[in-house]
Amino acid sequence: MFAFDNNQTREKYINLLRQNPNGYVLKPNREGGGNNKYDDEILKLIENEENHLNSYIAMEKILPPKCTTCLIKPNGKHLLHVECINEIGIYGTMVTNVDTNEEYINDVIGYLVRTKTTDTNEGGVATGYSVLDCLDVSQNNNELSKIFSQEL
Structure with a gap:
């Protein structure tokens, strides 16, 4: 994680972002979702609004493993198998x-x-990008697998 308020390291960090914008996320120093910058948005910010970088921190993007999951739509009638x-x-x-x-x-x-889903960068529950979930730490979840493999 790094900030842009230090003149001695600022240019070094900007160059890191230019070389690999897909490897980082810029997060504003404020609460609320939907304001992070990813990928090409990072390059646009550097080129067009470099003086605004002080209001962001850069974090290396975490690339978690993907899994196929069952999501139930709000009406409860459709079961989606998605990555x-x-x-x-x-x-x-x-x-x-x-x-x-x-x-x-x-x-x-x-x-x-x-x-x-893997096709979104944002992660807010209230904004509809993600859902609250729980961990399944059981050794045997065959019954759940049977339920989720069927269409509702």
């Missing part, structure tokens, strides 16, 4: 004393799984 990727976020909590650096709590408290 998807899963994004797993781990939540933690930490309580420390800033004066003594004493750590009282440092625990994993949960996770969130978002699943989206």
Whole structure:
């Protein structure tokens, strides 16, 4: 991950993006979805609005494994077998004393799984790009496989 606010490294990072725009994502320093820049959008931003780069951070794109997943449309009547990727976020909590650096709590408290089709870059659930999902950690999911292999 890198930012563009340091004049000593700015040009180096811009050159990295020019050489491989498909390997990075530019994320604005603000909340909300739909504002990330990918692929050719990165090159356009560099060429047309280079002075706006300070409001972005660049992250190396993570390329998760793809899997075939069953998605049920909102009406519940259609089952789609599509190629998807899963994004797993781990939540933690930490309580420390800033004066003594004493750590009282440092625990994993949960996770969130978002699943989206491989043809989209965005990942927001509220914006309709992805769905909330759960992990299947069972060793034997034959019954689920039978259910999901049938059309509803």
